Amino acid sequence: MSTVIQIDNLSKIYDLGLVGTGTLSKDLNRTWAKLTGKPDPYAKIAELNDRTKKSQSNTVYALKNINFSVEQGEILGIIGRNGAGKSTLLKILSEITSPSSGSIKIKGRIASLLEVGTGMHPEMTARQNIYLNGSLMGMRRYEIKNKLDEIIAFAGIEKYVDTPVKRFSSGMNVRLGFAVAAFLEPEILVVDEVLAVGDAEFQKKAIGKMQDISKGEGRTILFVSHNMASIRHLCNSGIVLNNGEISYQGSINSAVNEYLSINTEQDNIPIIKRTDRTGNGNIIVSDVTLKNVNNEIIDTVFCGEYLKIEISLNKKRDVDFSTMIVACSLTDIYQNNIASWVSDEMESNFHSSMQNSFFLEIPNINLRPNTYFLFIQISFGSTQSDDIADSIYNTKKITILSSNFFSENKKIRSSYSALIKANFKTK
């Protein structure tokens, strides 16, 4: 294994606000500093890039002192919130813009896929566009010619090869664009969130192709995505960017967890103060606590163990608790239900005289190890939208740890899924 990318002290400074004639004096100052060998005078007052805080100075660090290296054959996932500097990093890597300071050393041919189908012209046919797009990415004409059939087959557009691409659906355009890029054969491939478009079948195909590229041919891939599932699936190591700085670097699983924890810390507002909720508001969820079998407060639980979820309510109007229906579910980060409980199905009734709190008792939390999020919905009489008093996602983060669910000696792998006991047998 050898290092193919070495990044040292990389920084990128951006001016905030409009670029206009007012920048002329700044330009002259900068040029003067450059001529006299001094550092950029505006670099000193630059501050870290936090989107949410109002900035004090007019320049900002999109990236600050980034240091890392990538080994050959590594698939590195770069994750971070919007504006964390991911795209800037990729842009510098692909030489679209240059760093303000620091350096990147690269070994081998690098190709970047910041967008698929760049430069394709709607009036030209698919075949012509393959040549155009391919040569734009640095392929030679004969290379494209040799791979033309494969590219067309991969894109699945055999029928429309000589049709102008303006007649294509947007999905077909993406297929075509990715197909060209997939056959680029660079030593290093830089991929931005390009798989978001395209149908499920194609996404699978694209990820599969990228895996083939790295495993089979020892190529290095840098991958940016907000889709934690595909990042986890594809990458073997990860970097978390936060406000232009590297906040974590290591294995992909811990990187994803780190990212999720940054994310939840950021919206660590008490449930009662949250506004991202729906319902008529007659009663709202005010607090949620997780407890173990000994009634101790916890935030992690081993798979298959006991879990008690205590929910406190805040009454705004008088309500009849005997008609209350509570729905709870554990979701993944995309708010897909993994497991759910609805009180009326379970015939768990509440007393009219009950206080403002109750709990859900789960004797065995049979879910694969991962971080789950609790969704709660409170309604009265029915679960129709008019009767919903409160409905809120992500009230609590629940981390489930791996245990020996199926067998004494085997820990189970992490994923988003429920666990059901079963056995494989032969006749």
Added chain:
Amino acid sequence: MDKNNWDKIIKSRRSLFSVDFKKIWFYRDLLRMLVFRDFVIYYKQTILGPTWFFIQPVFIAVINLFIFGKLAGLGPEGVPGFLFYMSGPILWQYFQDTFLKTASTFTDNQAVFGKVHFPRLIIPLTILISGLLKFGVQLCLLIITIYYYYIQTGTFSIRWEIIYFPVLLLIIMTMSMGFGLLVSSLTTKYRDLKFLIDFSIPLLRYVTPGIATSYIVFINTLPKELIPFAKYNPIGYLIDSFNFMFVGSGSFDWVHIMYSASFAIASLFAGIVIFNQVEKNFMDTV
């Protein structure tokens, strides 16, 4: 790790005149595809198609013949006015198209430049060559017209100096690209320049020798204040020489041509230097 092992080092600074010609050569297929694209899409969904290449110079010749020849009485002596008013504008049009298109290289190609890295100089080169194809077609039309007049009147207007035409063409290519590069680099940040150029270049044609009338006539008829525009106009001498070679009305003077050539080379050199500096960071300012 051996430091010399790296294939590429990305840094913030770059030397002043570091054009990677090897890389441009490597991307020659891209140049070819872009020229092909320009040609394919230019007259897409038009009925007359590439016939427009012919129609434009003919119409311009007729209009110029009427305005300059008949109304202003500036028509050339001894040669058919129609020929004269066709040849000058063809070359001027090539210069103007190349110049203005090159000048907006960065703004027109923002989308592509923001997503893919390739030698940016490919785009101006594409413009230069695509324009050359159109110019070539129109030049054929000019030669056919000259031949037509030869059959009709018996006078063959092409002079032997035409052997220097390739030199002339090279100078005009260099100049239009050089000027274009200079302006393109300056307009990424200060767009005012683009407005200035867009309206002043088409105006410049009226004080350029070889369009309305030949250099000699021009110098004698122009108001005193406008004479410098004709005299120091580097493009004027080229058009006048071009007219001389093909139509027989104009002048051919090596001193004038050298003057234009040095202008061209200087502008290309300066253009590339600035372009090279702007190219690496223009995405942040454009």
